[in-house]
Amino acid sequence: MALPLNNIVKWTNLAQAAASRWPGRVEATLDENTLNAHIECYPSDLQGLCDWLFSELDYSFATLVVEEEAASWFLRYIFYGELGSGQVHVMVRLPLSEMTIPSISRQIHAADWQEREIEDLFGLHFEGHPRLGDFVLHEEWPEGVNPMRTSFDSTRDYPHRELEPAWRPQTIVEAPGAFMMPIGPVYSDHAESAHFLLETVGEDVLRTIPRFFYKYRGLEKIAEGEPVDQVLLLTERFSGTSAFAHSLAFCQAVEGICGVQIPKRAQALRVFLAELERLRHHVAAITGICQSTALAVATSQASILEEKILRLTCRYLGHRYLFGLNTPGGLSLDLSDDEWKDVSEAAWGVLEKLKKFQEMLRFTSSFLDRLEEVGMVSRDKAVSYGLVGPVARASSVLRDLRVVQPYADYGDHLKFYVPREEEGDGYARLRVLFSEAEQSINLMNQVSSSLPAGPVKTRLNPTPGSGLGWVEAPGGATFHWVRLDEEGRVLRYRVMTPSFVNWHGFHLAAEDFAFQDFPIIMATFALSNAECDR
């Protein structure tokens, strides 16, 4: 993983290049230590600047953070690039009375849902956005009440509106016999709540319109004003199947703000535990895929492996889903070197079974028939929607935060590869899941065989400031933006999750398919609605 030279040049010249392109209109500062570039600009230059970063310099859009200050709106568009390209924060300030800002989603389609979310929660209007309106908050939520505003009184009761009984979703398909088939929000055996409107002419489904946020719990709002320790519990519990990844991102953000370097051993173990979680997540996803194709024995085999990992986790670490381990300043629990090795060896046993299992699936033609060329996502679309994680890698988009923005103990000394598949179909996604699970076990083995000695926790006194934590969660890149006040309370918490990003692109895969493929397409995406809705 050598630093590509052109990227270094690109990053160090970023401030200059921006200044020469928008003379006198941008203010750029570079932080050599963190590879962070901050560019402040006028709202009128926002679209051009973001487009330049995304299209010409090949940065990915991470998230849009909106902060309401005493007299102004402070918007921060965060981008990240390849190894050595660091992060770029494009910042815009506008007076609080000004409620309109240019939309960047025409240039960067990945920002589409984020702008819709912010319009709904803050009441900011994104000029030029093709589709604003009820999104996170459904139709019954009163108009003009924006829960993320500081003026919002969360203790007050806001009477919900009555729904118009005659309301029907807008249909686009006009063909003889065309109708709209609703699925959800309560559907299937144990699916998470979400609503899908399938436009169909019978057997063939032409379009899928997903509706989410049935599980909106207002994570970002209820975290405000709470101490760090309390928010940590929320972070672990808003998406239980990737609790460790999210708590890690939050802890890293807080540690960054407080300028705390956590002990080497804790850093190594965070890698170990994050990979253990990835392994469990991927095995669960594989179980889901087998189940969606109604391959009963394979489903049983995969869920046996899943339960094995759950029991292993619980036996050594107390909790089946890795709750209660991360804490700002390190980890709350340590085992002896031998015990960590035992966990790693048990995972190695899973690997052997997993490989045999994959081999059996590979020669089960009835299974492959249902996955191949189903739910296709092209590389171009994956890039324009900014898809992340295994879904993106199956469409040959590789950017993995563990490699391009190393955190914790990820770096040159840990050898692993990021799998890449070209086809972008359901089978490619399954293969990526298998390869990543294998790499996770490989990483756990590497970490446990060379664990540094020492404590796993250091003292941390919350200091005011703001910072970003990022982690390659099992589903893909996640970003947690945290601002702390003088008393160590969270003032603003912004969480961008891989499921939110990938559900945005889900409709690409669910176009023009046979109805019975719908659960299979969903299973191969392996997304969590809890993580999306927050």
Next chain:
Amino acid sequence: MTKWVRKGLQTGIKTTAYPGSPETAAGVSPGRPSCQELVERKDVMSMMDLCPTGALRPTEERIRVDYRRCIHCFRCRRLPAESLVWEPGYEWGEFVSNQGALDKSFSSSLHIRIVDAGACGACLSEIRQIASPYYNIHRLGFFITPTPRAADVLLVAGPGTDHMRLPVEKAFEAMPAPKRVVAVGACALTGGMFGPSFATRAGVGDMVPVDVEVPGCPPPPLAIIHALLVTAGRKKPPGAPSLPETEKKGERS
């Protein structure tokens, strides 16, 4: 396809013997804090301060645990030098309504509709496990059904988000009588870390009448199975409730 049949047979029986005999395998349950005596008054108070949800309550020199509020954060176990002892086990299901168990005709034919009222995914994952080979509820005559019209039990997880209020109520109304509601996990019992707030209720009880509660964050599969056995009248709920009735009903202010 014969290879899959062979593979299945080779794997042998993995299923737990519970409820015939207790399950003793390691890692089936995280356990939970036990109600216990502490010698020093100050220990009791410092332990209470550690608990983020107020699940630990002092009575004289004793710590009592309100399991409905315990979110398995492990702080009482890992932070203090003199840590609270956690008890193993998983028979956590408890009746909270006076409806009682379903009558005998349901005891080995129970149909369950699962509804997600804003659960984080961990509870749902554990619910998914109850149908997996290790737990296999089918052997007990319990079945998961896709429609509430055919369901005897509504198994609800999550704090009860505003957007799920209507679907949950409709699912409950669509069920034929007699019916029971089982609430799974700390969020479903009290709102957990999330509720009550502008977007969520203080648990599922604010939407539909809850009959059986399974505490835990998340409750392990065996605890969910125990609650279903309690609902079907095949297991007695554990002895006296851990807290007086009046105290149990109060919500977090």
